[in-house]
Amino acid sequence: MLTFKALNPGIYVYHCAFTPPWHHIAQGMYGAILVEPKGGLPKVDREFYVMQSDWYTIGANGDKGHQMFSEAKAAAEQPEYFTFNGRTDALAKLYPLKANVGEKIRLFFGVGGPNIGSNFHIIGEIFDKVWSGSPDTFVSNEETWYVPPGSVSAFELTLQEPGQYLLVDHAIYRVSKGAAGALIVSGAWNNDVYSPEAAGASH
Numbered sequence: 001m002l003t004f005k006a007l008n009p010g011i012y013v014y015h016c017a018f019t020p021p022w023h024h025i026a027q028g029m030y031g032a033i034l035v036e037p038k039g040g041l042p043k044v045d046r047e048f049y050v051m052q053s054d055w056y057t058i059g060a061n062g063d064k065g066h067q068m069f070s071e072a073k074a075a076a077e078q079p080e081y082f083t084f085n086g087r088t089d090a091l092a093k094l095y096p097l098k099a100n101v102g103e104k105i106r107l108f109f110g111v112g113g114p115n116i117g118s119n120f121h122i123i124g125e126i127f128d129k130v131w132s133g134s135p136d137t138f139v140s141n142e143e144t145w146y147v148p149p150g151s152v153s154a155f156e157l158t159l160q161e162p163g164q165y166l167l168v169d170h171a172i173y174r175v176s177k178g179a180a181g182a183l184i185v186s187g188a189w190n191n192d193v194y195s196p197e198a199a200g201a202s203h
């Protein structure tokens with residue numbers, strides 16, 4: 001058994017350090033750990049955890065069947081796939097994030113890597129607050145925020161309109177390799193904010 005005192009409030013990456021750690025990290029052996037300040041973080045309506053990864057297979061993107069790991073592609077930093085939460089379709093199709101118009105959302109977005117940081121962005125939204133490190137120090141009104149490998153940042157936002165919002169790495173060709181997810185927001189359309197109503201907006 002192991003015990004430790006979490007002394008520094010923030011949101012962090014943990015990962016396996018077994019030799020060689022880069023190989024274990026490349027297999028997805030990491031996660032996010034939240035250390036709340038005394039008394040906890042301010043309450044929000046929804047919290048989500050998303051982690052981006054880059055994957056190196058001997059086969060090309062889209063090849064079927066079991067894919068062996070390519071040490072050469074990993075060393076060259078040429079991934080075949082990017083994923084949010086472990087699969088290219090995890091948030092895009094299988095488990096989209098869901099919220100309602102007007103809710104306060106806190107989204108923790110991290111990068112396990114092993115190699116490639118993310119330029120995190122939600123298409124159609126400005127983040128109210130972004131913080132890396134202490135929750136006491138934050139930036140307001142950001143649209144894209146760099147999250148390096150081995151780090152997690154927190155994104156606080158409220159959606160004013162219903163619809164399907166796309167989470168992406170804004171190094172945008174990575175979307176074609178899987179760096180995409182969906183946030184589906186339900187509620188009434190507000191013509192005051194955006195008009196006319198977007199086609200396909202959900203109610």
Ligand SMILES: [Cu+2]
Pocket residue numbers: 016017018024025029
């Ligand atoms: Cu490991």
